Amino acid sequence: MTSQAWEQVYTVNDFYDGPRLGVANLHGKPHIYQAEFSDGFDDYTGSFWLREIDQNLLTLVLEDWAIWLRWNKAYKQGSATIESHPALPDDQARHNEISLLIGDQLTAKAGSSIIKLGSFRGSVPNGLEVTWTDP
Numbered sequence: 001m002t003s004q005a006w007e008q009v010y011t012v013n014d015f016y017d018g019p020r021l022g023v024a025n026l027h028g029k030p031h032i033y034q035a036e037f038s039d040g041f042d043d044y045t046g047s048f049w050l051r052e053i054d055q056n057l058l059t060l061v062l063e064d065w066a067i068w069l070r071w072n073k074a075y076k077q078g079s080a081t082i083e084s085h086p087a088l089p090d091d092q093a094r095h096n097e098i099s100l101l102i103g104d105q106l107t108a109k110a111g112s113s114i115i116k117l118g119s120f121r122g123s124v125p126n127g128l129e130v131t132w133t134d135p
Contacts, residue, residue, distance in 0.1 A: 009120065009128040010058070011065040013106060017044075019120055021106070023061050024130050026050050026116070030058045033118060033130075034108040047135055048118045049108035057105055064098045067091040 014021035
């Protein structure tokens with residue numbers, strides 16, 4: 001089944017010439033998306049592994065995303081340094097806790113995931129959307 005609808009992107013946890021890892025909806029349900037990398041081409045393929053996540057993981061990811069958004073805003077305003085990335089001093093302890101709780105759960109790979117092509121539009125933090133299609 002091919003989805004043509006634009007869906008919400010919740011987070012962009014890794015970015016390199018475009019979103020590479022984060023959480024976005026697929027058919028209205030939150031999924032981790034992770035860009036597929038080709039060792040043969042030494043580049044990203046344009047395909048993404050997607051794996052549905054539960055509400056508990058989504059809550060943690062969104063809380064950590066809010067921490068990063070506060071840091072990013074302060075950084076752009078000049079009141080935070082790159083050395084403090086990804087959290088302001090007041091948020092650092094909670095960010096560390098969340099990172100431990102999430103552990104290695106923020107991944108989508110072959111075996112437990114489906115693969116889709118993703119097309120993103122918009123910007124962070126103003127709002128990003130994605131449409132998923134079959135490869």
